[in-house]
Amino acid sequence: MNNERSTQIRLARRPVGWPVHEDFETVTVDYDAPAAGEVRVRNEFVSVDPYMRGRMNDVRSYVPPYQLGDVIAGAAVGRVVASAADALPVGTAVLHQHGWTDVIQADAAKFRAIEEVPGLPLSLRLHMLGMTGLTAYVGLTTIAGMRAGDTVFISGAAGAVGTAAGQIAKLLGAGRVIGSAGSPEKVALLTDKYGYDAAFNYKEGAVRKQLANAAPDGVDVFFDNVGGDHLEAALASMNDGGRLALCGAITAYNTTERPVGPTNLANMITRSLSMQGFTIGSHWDKLPEFTEQMSGWFGAGKIAYDETIVDGIDNSVDAFLAMMRGANTGKMLVRIGE
Structure with missing residues (x-):
């Protein structure tokens, strides 16, 4: 040729x-x-x-x-x-x-x-078998230090990273996984196909109130793809010692005005929270571990996409x-x- x-x-x-x-x-x-x-x-x-x-x-x-x-x-x-x-x-x-x-x-x-x-x-x-899945895995394990039994909230849960993160959280032993999405169809998909224990449509009401209803016992881990009102809602619901992994902030990507940040950052202090942003480029060393895990889950028929x-x-x-x-x-x- x-x-x-x-x-x-x-x-x-x-x-x-x-x-x-x-x-x-x-x-x-x-x-x-x-x-x-x-x-x-x-x-x-x-x-x-x-x-x-x-x-x-x-x-x-x-x-x-x-x-x-x-x-x-x-x-x-x-x-x-x-x-x-x-x-x-x-x-x-x-x-x-x-x-x-x-x-x-x-x-x-x-x-x-x-x-x-x-x-x-x-x-x-x-x-799922590439950077998207690796991002979800690193965010939950390396950044947030998710433990068995944790209640996990994932924003933008019906997107590529969110659908991976919800499944990985459940496979790693999360006690309850909650997601947000932007339509009734996506909300149903999260619970029916991706194993989320609860999900809500962020367009149907205040995110803070909907999250509080979905997580009455609070949130231990927040995996954030959205930022803005989702981050503020998570800060309001975090349990003492909770961990927040900031992967994205899509609400701010196309704004021409200074985005409004959370008004409750003092919760970071009063609840001894840990919040860390990350990009996957600093965590390629986790690729072999992730590939072994994800390949095994796929082989066992445990991953949907x-x-x-x-x-x-x-x-x-x-x-x-x-x-x-x-x-x-x-x-x-x-x-x-x-």
Whole structure:
């Protein structure tokens, strides 16, 4: 295989508030035959994730911002279709961070070969068997120090990380797991499919009151994907010695005004609480432990998952905007056709 055309989605300008289509541009790139040490990969699935919104801003964060004209980098999984690198022959399934593109050609060192699990789609490497699941596992174990019998509250529970975190908490022995979601259908899914003991629709009333009703004996661990009123509600319900793992704050990602913080942070003192933010990039050492655990749970049929799939690399922006507005159940993915 010699020449091939790649379609790529790049950052055209920095969004102000909610991103719009004009903040992105679609370009095509023609690849010659791979040079020595290079491979060409045709993606099968591309990930869209909340953290990408932060990288569109030119501000200090845990990862450098996208530069104007950059491809929207992020996780993708595909297969080698042309190779000039012995370590990655044609047909190898690979995981990489080249993001929103249908075809990518680069040095073989930028790709990681992955084992294909019979009966499971490659897309799982972008969520339950990948960074999403690892994030949930680390947040509960390393950051929050979850113990058997704990009452655990997870915000944004019907999203990719939330559906993983709820199941992992139950499998690790949580006494009660509570989740918040944004529709009656998602609330029902949490209890019917994902093993949550209780769930509520945050759009139907004050989060603080709904959480207090769902957790009359208080909360020991809070896994936060949302921030804002959810964090304030958790602080009001935390038991003495409770632990809060801050994974995301999606309510603030697109605001153009200074977000309002919790008014009850004094509870951190009076209840001897521990609150820690984290990003998964500092915890890759936990990957082997997580992979062994999650593979065992999958093998035993103990893990459920949902995927919300949008077809076509040209629809990546639509998928991203829909995910940011909560239109997904489980992991939002872009599927790349032939």
